[in-house]
Amino acid sequence: MRAFSFTLTGIVMKTMFFAAILLSMFFAPLCAQNPVSEEVTADELREHVRYLASDALQGRRPGTPGGETAAEYIRDQFRTAGLRLLGDFGYQNFPIVTGIEAGKNSTLSAAGLDAALGKEFMPLSFSGQLSLDAPVRFAGYGFDYELDSSSWKDYDGIDVEGVWVLILRGSPDNASGDYDPFTSLLKKAMVARDHGAAGVIFVGGPAFDKNDRPVELHYQQQEAAMGIPVVSVTRGVAERLLGGITIADLEKELNKKKHPVRTDCTENLNASITLERQSVTGRNVVAIIDGNDEQLRDEYIIIGAHYDHLGMGGPGSGSRRPDTSAVHNGADDNASGTAAVLELGERIAKAGGLRRSVVFAAFTGEEMGLLGSKYFTSHSPVELSKVSLMCNLDMVGRFKDADNVINVGGTGTSAELEEMLRTAGEHIDMKLSMSPEGFGPSDHAAFYAEDVPVLFFFTGINEEYHTPLDDADLLNYDGEKRVVDLAYEVIAAAGNREEVLVFRESGPKSRPSGSRRFKVTLGIMPDVSSSGGKGLRADAVVEGRPADLAGMKKGDVIVAMEGKSVNGVYEYMNRLSEFKEGQRISVEVMRGEERLVLIVEL
């Protein structure tokens, strides 16, 4: 399960999945009747989990030896069970960017003096890879905003077309939070670019950054490069550009006046920026059991679970103990679901398959943002419009006997799913807590966005979640066996019934924005997987929401809003935060080769 919390231009958006479950929870008591087949056993589940969550696999992070070993194990299990491997001998390989470094040949010289890379200057992670030799203009904090009570326009009266802009990091009063929407480096760089700047130089005043260090490079998933160079420098370097005044003086004056301050820059800046993105190969493991009915075998059921986890943890990994470097075993999250997929494969193979074909997918990169499942849906080995049901198992190992409740999400994504679940559960003595929404914090969300009916099995969050303590001996394997039996019954019913399950929209297709700053939304699911290229693709357009009403179509690439360019999800969110409810804005999209302007009422 992915912790749906990511820092967006200094704003932490948190979406608690439980709210969705609790909102729509109701219980359907089931009674025990016949004993179910014993083909899936608690012992077999335990064996898979013990192996996948062992220290030897080092937390199964994509691209690590432990991650590779896990993929091989899953592929071998699929093959042994008699499944037919799909993809490239059972793998779907794709690159995952894991880090970024400044190119060693990056240079910067101010007033003809070379600065030292890393010590005196550093490109920002979203910098364009370009060279620029140009004059410099000072633009204070780089603000350009107008609110009901105040405004601050650093660019009024200065022409920054085609030159570098020198901007202070932070804001006058860093504690109050009033300036928060305008202080992120990306935001400031976007404002500078909107005014025609050809490059941006950031420097921290002593009140903001007493250590006077360039900004450290951190790669963020989903971050796109800007078309202009963006660097940060030390005060010593910045002061070479100024005619004698210090950064400390400028910061002091700005903080006192809370108003633009002008000063002339006398020297040129020359910089040449390169960045190197490190990437690893992520692998989904995919296999199929062909349908045993001639008429129905071209239709599909997909059973999926992610097998990746957080590796050794550390900052940015998603670990809740980011300061501890230790194997994050990920027994519940999600060796449990992976074991379930393996056992379901074995059981369905032994039964001679279902009438429809059943695709098995072990996804990677889930913890980094549903990378594997999104890759799967955009490179699907089977036609997604022929998929009757995608069943996702993520964290199914901590069933609580005392509560005797299984959470199932996505139950509203086809009209018959709730009834099918109740029927399937008739043999199994547990209570169903159903939640209709198709969106959720795991891989099924990627399929729901593609109009595939989904079910999401989940036994609840626990204290060890995303810590090094999520271990195999804490799992309830008897409980998991019963969850897998329930999943099997539903899958068999969906795979054998005469009619296909028809998709039904059930809730938003993207995360609801959890921050009050995002007052408005377009009602699209942005493509968060691509970090290159121009614009931002709408992976889904939610019916009845502003973008849909304005005529936006799934697959449209948003390239500008209100005439200002948009590149990647971070820039998109930044632009959105500037608009108000009820406002009419122009949104330019590329639909294939065609450029269209849509008027969206927010």
Ligand SMILES: [Zn+2]
């Ligand atoms: Zn997780």
